[in-house]
Amino acid sequence: MSGKVTNGAGGSGDGGDGSEGTPELDAAFFARWMTAAADAVAREADRLTELDSAIGDSDHGGNMRRGFEAVREELGEEVPATPGAVLMTAGRKLVSTVGGASGPLYGTLLRRAGKALGSAERVSREELAGALRTGIDAVAQLGGAVAGDKTMLDALFPAVEALADSGGKDFEAARTAAEQGAEETVPLQARKGRASYLGERSIGHQDPGATSAALLVAALAEADTAVEPEGDADGTGSAQGGSGGSE
């Protein structure tokens, strides 16, 4: 079963337990992730805009909603054959529709993660974690930001750490870490993006980018607990697998 463990980008090489590297996640899972993200962004768009109006220019919710609705539409027409292709398609769509800094940054996150997954038809959770790390590093490089700059990275870094700590398995831990990371941007002073012009006045507000990034991570956990259409993907150890209620 675990014979096809390709060495994802991370190459962390920690000796996992039995289910290490089972390639259980298929393109449908990744499409569910993107759809769940679109749902979350649509649901929270007003809140994102509200947060953005405090330290930005009040358009983050609208821009992200426009982008993820376009992703939903694209994937609704045809789901690409591989996990990597799903993420690359979604990333390209975000670049083409979001605008602002968020378009290139979220687009790069998904495109680079998708590229790291290669052309495998199924990937393991570890590989997903490694690919996310690759995507997040690319975002950091593109935006020139580091942890603590009050950006989306303050949600993404802790999420991918939590994911790595569990050998890529614990999406719920990643969600919690991302949400906590986003909340912890409140006392920070922005050093990148438009909020940086506020200087000390950016302190006391939660970063909208970190908040939308946490939604993307939460959607990963939601995709994991959602019902699979044809639950044949063995779903080895994941206790949450196929737990019913799709919403």
Add this chain to the structure above:
Amino acid sequence: MRMLINVPESVVPDALRGMAAAHPELTVDVDRRVVMRRDAPVDGKVALVSGGGSGHEPLHGGFVGPGMLDAACPGEIFTSPVPDQMVAAAAAVDSGEGVLFIVKNYTGDVLNFDMAAELAEDEGVRIGKVLVEDDVAVTDSTHTAGRRGTGATLFVEKIAGALAAEGAPLEQVEAVARQVAGSSRSFGVALSPCSTPAKGGPMFELPPGELELGVGIHGEPGRERRAMMTAGEIADFAVDAVLEDLQPEEPVLALVNGMGATPLLELYGFCGEVHRVLAERRIPVARTLVGNYVTSLDMAGASVTLCRADEELLRLWDAPVRTPGLRWGV
């Protein structure tokens, strides 16, 4: 807040349809969101492409035409355009002589234009790039995204556009654009906040009786908030802030720019004060432009942009230009 719109979602395409109706000399692609010279590509000419969030009109679409831009890419309100727009624009206006991207220094604009440059180059278009970062209200430091691009964009687009119209090669057009960007500095003030259609109300709070010194063109804060000042006091503060950074030894080009909701009567009054301060500092003013050119929706206030201008820059400034927002000599 009452706005002369249909629905907030369609403000940008609605305005583009209106531009198309008013300016048959332009090609306005409403779906792809590109405004172009109808006669593009112009044989043997380097093309200039700019763009940015909407809400700063006439920048950039209003500066498309002979002697200035070949194409402009309007984004959503205060949101940078997407790479597809600039790639489409570059492909449409390139005559084979190359394309200069004029980019204001905001994270989103920089990232989207960079991606577009890469894609356009893949398609065989030669791309030059100039970054406009003239706003002295925020310092260029590692603690911010750097200086913002504001009023100097007009100087760059006009002067580089004039040189391109003379048939200069891409390297020269890019060099003069950089020279203008490097020789220009700005400082703005807000007397009232702006309101975006999506929000339907003010983007930030500015208590009555106060002004924001060093405001950006998206209502971003600058240096400090103070009790309301007179036009003369504001001119002293703004011009000194610019001069501190610019230290001109040549005459200057001056732009006294309205933010959108300040009447021309007030702008001319302010312009008189700007000239008074410059005279006191013994800086000769070679040319002055007054009006609403780089705006921030319905914000009240003004900005001052000064550019150290040698004879060549002045010659290019005086060259003919024919666009919806700026026209002379034709």
